[in-house]
Amino acid sequence: MPSYKAPLDDMRFVLNEVLDVAQLSRIADFSQVDKPTINQFLEEIAKMAENVLFPLNATGDREGCTHDRETKAVKTPTGFKDAYQQFCEAGLTGFACDPKYGGLGMPIVLNTALSEMFCSANLSFGMYPGLSHGAYNALHEYGTDEQKNTYLPKLVSGQWAGTMCLTEPQCGTDLGLIKTKAVKNADGSYAITGTKIFISAGEHDLTENICHLVLAKIEAADTPAGIKGISLFIVPKFLPEGLAHNNVTCGRIEEKMGIHGNSTCEMNFDGAKGWLVGEAHKGMKAMFVMMNEARLGVGLQGLGLSEVAYQNGLNYALERVQSPPIDQKGEHASVTIINHPDVRREILGIKAAVEGERMLAYWISLQLDISQKDPDEAARKKAKAFVDLLTPIVKAHFTDNAVENTNSAIQVFGGHGYIKEHGMEQFNRDARITRLYEGTNGIQGLDLIGRKVLKENLLPGYLRLLMQDLFAAKKNGVSLCLLWPVARRAGTLCRITLKLRVRALFGTLLRRMSFMRDAAGMSTDYYKLMSLVVIGHMWVKMADTATQKLAANPEGGVRDFYETKIKTAHFYMKKVMPQTAAYSGAIGGGTNALMDIPADKFAHTQTTIGA
Numbered sequence: 001m002p003s004y005k006a007p008l009d010d011m012r013f014v015l016n017e018v019l020d021v022a023q024l025s026r027i028a029d030f031s032q033v034d035k036p037t038i039n040q041f042l043e044e045i046a047k048m049a050e051n052v053l054f055p056l057n058a059t060g061d062r063e064g065c066t067h068d069r070e071t072k073a074v075k076t077p078t079g080f081k082d083a084y085q086q087f088c089e090a091g092l093t094g095f096a097c098d099p100k101y102g103g104l105g106m107p108i109v110l111n112t113a114l115s116e117m118f119c120s121a122n123l124s125f126g127m128y129p130g131l132s133h134g135a136y137n138a139l140h141e142y143g144t145d146e147q148k149n150t151y152l153p154k155l156v157s158g159q160w161a162g163t164m165c166l167t168e169p170q171c172g173t174d175l176g177l178i179k180t181k182a183v184k185n186a187d188g189s190y191a192i193t194g195t196k197i198f199i200s201a202g203e204h205d206l207t208e209n210i211c212h213l214v215l216a217k218i219e220a221a222d223t224p225a226g227i228k229g230i231s232l233f234i235v236p237k238f239l240p241e242g243l244a245h246n247n248v249t250c251g252r253i254e255e256k257m258g259i260h261g262n263s264t265c266e267m268n269f270d271g272a273k274g275w276l277v278g279e280a281h282k283g284m285k286a287m288f289v290m291m292n293e294a295r296l297g298v299g300l301q302g303l304g305l306s307e308v309a310y311q312n313g314l315n316y317a318l319e320r321v322q323s324p325p326i327d328q329k330g331e332h333a334s335v336t337i338i339n340h341p342d343v344r345r346e347i348l349g350i351k352a353a354v355e356g357e358r359m360l361a362y363w364i365s366l367q368l369d370i371s372q373k374d375p376d377e378a379a380r381k382k383a384k385a386f387v388d389l390l391t392p393i394v395k396a397h398f399t400d401n402a403v404e405n406t407n408s409a410i411q412v413f414g415g416h417g418y419i420k421e422h423g424m425e426q427f428n429r430d431a432r433i434t435r436l437y438e439g440t441n442g443i444q445g446l447d448l449i450g451r452k453v454l455k456e457n458l459l460p461g462y463l464r465l466l467m468q469d470l471f472a473a474k475k476n477g478v479s480l481c482l483l484w485p486v487a488r489r490a491g492t493l494c495r496i497t498l499k500l501r502v503r504a505l506f507g508t509l510l511r512r513m514s515f516m517r518d519a520a521g522m523s524t525d526y527y528k529l530m531s532l533v534v535i536g537h538m539w540v541k542m543a544d545t546a547t548q549k550l551a552a553n554p555e556g557g558v559r560d561f562y563e564t565k566i567k568t569a570h571f572y573m574k575k576v577m578p579q580t581a582a583y584s585g586a587i588g589g590g591t592n593a594l595m596d597i598p599a600d601k602f603a604h605t606q607t608t609i610g611a
């Protein structure tokens, strides 16, 4: 049976020592945030994750959700409902929500730590409140006062849940293809008709009501074609006044590879009553509020799964005795497998990834808090630019890693990792979806290079910060062996980007758009290269703090912690960072190699070749 223990030491290290999150108390809304509060909160959440949610993870996977074709109701796995009640009673559905609507008003960075623990403990469960929080955010930013007063208190208390309804059978990545239509009613509301598929938490038994945020096209002569004609609507399962059943039902739930405890629903809207959120035809803008938060959230799902896989892989490697050490064969008894270099490669690979990701996730979340609440406008703007640039990195890199890390952890278990009883294969199955939803990782790469780097030119601001951090770390005595690989690869990233920007500039002037094709062709290699540099930067930040802490001569476990941190940073620079060479090499290979074969020449044909 797998186990999970929240990594509180590492969380406190990042939150309190590297980031000094208590600094947020300078912002009036966060005056209650201090170190004891943070630590107490972490411990409370850890208890719930370890004792309430984790025990339901394997049973939820086995049991899954069930759909009643007659009543269209969906039942979540045994125990989910009770756990959800406890979750609500602890105020966690409104943890980072506006106190005006009943929320606790805590910073997003602490909510991130909470999400990480819940994703480690039980991803399927965590998705239910996670989606509600996305709906809360979209309504909080774009809803009318009436909508806010109607929906937000119930979403915050957890009595009602939220969903995000974008996908249709013919339309996934390209939302311009949406067919769901909205026809205006005499009372100003809309009748929504269409079928949405793959809707997470679309129907379930955890809450009194479910509020669907639905993308649809208004049937009107002035509705622009494609993506510009999309509007956002709130469509509740039960109408707020009188709670009559709205015309929205769950047609079926999907059988799928993982996250069995979370219902994935086909939702049928048959003239369901809905209300416009934000302006007509500006639905994508409002939906992006939800999607950006959801992308960070999916990144955290990846981090959470990598962490739990790491813990179990490590425990196994510390216990499993197999083979003598490679240099002492014949003279030595078999040892625990953690002693074999290749097992260490797997274990340290996960450890270095997870700790680097945690640092990035918490740092970005802190930037998100600053971008929303700092009284200084310049600070808000700067922080927002970091968040915008790095959101696709968090989504894509963490989730690519989650699939790889959960796979590595299976490898550590040998054949036992393939056997259900050990629980390792569930982590891998659950991880696979994270590369797909909230915009596939390919789309994250396009967003990064096309929008964030080429259009908005956000990279230089980030690289300036990276260089400042490298200089500060050098001053504090951090080894050059940790600084040089980051500086060098940041230079490679800068060179590649500059070249592309120059091509983009001339291409735009001369109306030759082939640079777009090249940017698209390199986008995945680009985000992978940049991710390694960014995580390298995070390792420098952590090594800097650990070096300073060691200078004060701590003893025992605390000393071990900082020393291990610095050694892990060395592992990252020596064994992970070199992967950047492969990505920069592939980028240098250009796009023609991808596009030269005509689409109709891929399939096997019946020729006489080799006859």
Ligand SMILES: Cc1cc2nc3c(=O)[nH]c(=O)nc-3n(C[C@H](O)[C@H](O)[C@H](O)COP(=O)(O)OP(=O)(O)OC[C@H]3O[C@@H](n4cnc5c(N)ncnc54)[C@H](O)[C@@H]3O)c2cc1C
Pocket: 164, 165, 166, 167, 171, 172, 173, 174, 197, 198, 199, 200, 201, 256, 264, 433, 436, 437, 438, 439, 440, 441, 442, 443, 446
């Ligand atoms: C379990 C599960 C839960 C989900 N939850 C939700 C939910 O709650 N709400 C919701 O609305 N949707 C949800 N989805 C849908 C999910 O977001 C989509 O599946 C995803 O966005 C991809 O769309 P698609 O499956 O139609 O793939 P397609 O868009 O058909 O893409 C197929 C492939 O082509 C690639 N591709 C497409 N266009 C481009 C391009 N321009 N450039 C490069 N590559 C491209 C994609 O990267 C992908 O690899 C869920 C899906 C699943 C499986």
